[in-house]
Amino acid sequence: MADRKSHQSLTPEEQKRRRSRSLALAFTLGVLVLLFYVVTIAKLGPGVLQRPM
Amino acid sequence: MSTMSNSLVQPQVESLATAGLSQGDVSDFFALLKPRVMFLVVFTALVGMVVSPSNVHPIVAFVSLLMIAVGGGASGCLNMWWDADIDAVMTRTAKRPIPAGKIQPGEALAFGVTLSVGSVIILGLVSNWLAAGLLAFTIFFYVVVYSMWLKRSTPQNIVIGGAAGALPPIVAQAAVTGHVAWDSVVLFAIIFMWTPPHFWALALVKSGDYQRAGIPMMPNVAGPDSTRFQILVYTILLAPLGMAPVVLGFGGLAYAIISLVGGFGMLALALQVYRLREGEPAMRVAQQLFGFSILYLFLLFATLLVEHGFGFFRPVFG
Numbered sequence: 001m002a003d004r005k006s007h008q009s010l011t012p013e014e015q016k017r018r019r020s021r022s023l024a025l026a027f028t029l030g031v032l033v034l035l036f037y038v039v040t041i042a043k044l045g046p047g048v049l050q051r052p053m
Numbered sequence: 054m055s056t057m058s059n060s061l062v063q064p065q066v067e068s069l070a071t072a073g074l075s076q077g078d079v080s081d082f083f084a085l086l087k088p089r090v091m092f093l094v095v096f097t098a099l100v101g102m103v104v105s106p107s108n109v110h111p112i113v114a115f116v117s118l119l120m121i122a123v124g125g126g127a128s129g130c131l132n133m134w135w136d137a138d139i140d141a142v143m144t145r146t147a148k149r150p151i152p153a154g155k156i157q158p159g160e161a162l163a164f165g166v167t168l169s170v171g172s173v174i175i176l177g178l179v180s181n182w183l184a185a186g187l188l189a190f191t192i193f194f195y196v197v198v199y200s201m202w203l204k205r206s207t208p209q210n211i212v213i214g215g216a217a218g219a220l221p222p223i224v225a226q227a228a229v230t231g232h233v234a235w236d237s238v239v240l241f242a243i244i245f246m247w248t249p250p251h252f253w254a255l256a257l258v259k260s261g262d263y264q265r266a267g268i269p270m271m272p273n274v275a276g277p278d279s280t281r282f283q284i285l286v287y288t289i290l291l292a293p294l295g296m297a298p299v300v301l302g303f304g305g306l307a308y309a310i311i312s313l314v315g316g317f318g319m320l321a322l323a324l325q326v327y328r329l330r331e332g333e334p335a336m337r338v339a340q341q342l343f344g345f346s347i348l349y350l351f352l353l354f355a356t357l358l359v360e361h362g363f364g365f366f367r368p369v370f371g
Contacts, residue, residue: 014076017076017077017078018075021075021077021079021082023079024082035116035175038112039112039113039116039179042112043110043113043179
């Protein structure tokens, strides 16, 4: 209830800022995923993907 | 009952929601990381890496550098969180995101702690735990030892606190080699010795600001004349130290020339600062020393970067 009210009270400018923060967070998370993948390949080599199941 | 509890609780929840609503844009959060300081951290750390022979994978080196940058930014963010009260009364810092009301102190604290912990853990996992420990120590030293303790209690604040700003080359060398050697310690010493003349030149110009904020900078405590003398002493120590990489064999011919000419430039300006003590000329020469000190440090490190990173190294001896 309180959450909905605070949503209703957001001005267009506040909504724009929140959207930009959310996008930046999503971008950062995406970069982290990519980073971990690339570092894994760099440290362990491409053979890490060819393991017996 | 439910209506009554709603009526009692609701206004409080609403006010909390309003108070906790961030006004910050992405650029405000980026500003919390002190981008210019972060650039200096990346730059000096990169030089710490290139002067250290290693066969580390370039991606591992890149991610290590990125984590050192993020750790440096995180400590800047935590510094802004702690110093928001004094930032608000200084003209140079009043527009920072927290005193400007764009970001709540709690947000900055959470942001800084998250980045600190994240950068240290990722650096440890990607490179080694010696580098991660050194990065954690750097953040701790800057936030707790410098910001929380020394900055408001002693005029030696930037002398001792300068160690935090000088550590990135050591962290970087540890990240790519797994150990700390003399060359990165010398780079540490150069930045450490450069810090007092650099900041005290600024403090001479901005002493009113620091006085208003109640920060015991050297000109406010020991007086401008004593500060000028100490600037000269530190510069006399800095100029030959700047040439130490040549003696130790990792500074080449170009570095020898740049450090010699730059060292004389620093000495000449420090002497001018010592001699000119009154009025506009005194302020102008202090401003010039502040500006030149940035150029001096940049040129020293840029020359090492070019010599080692692009194959231009020509030894002076042998």
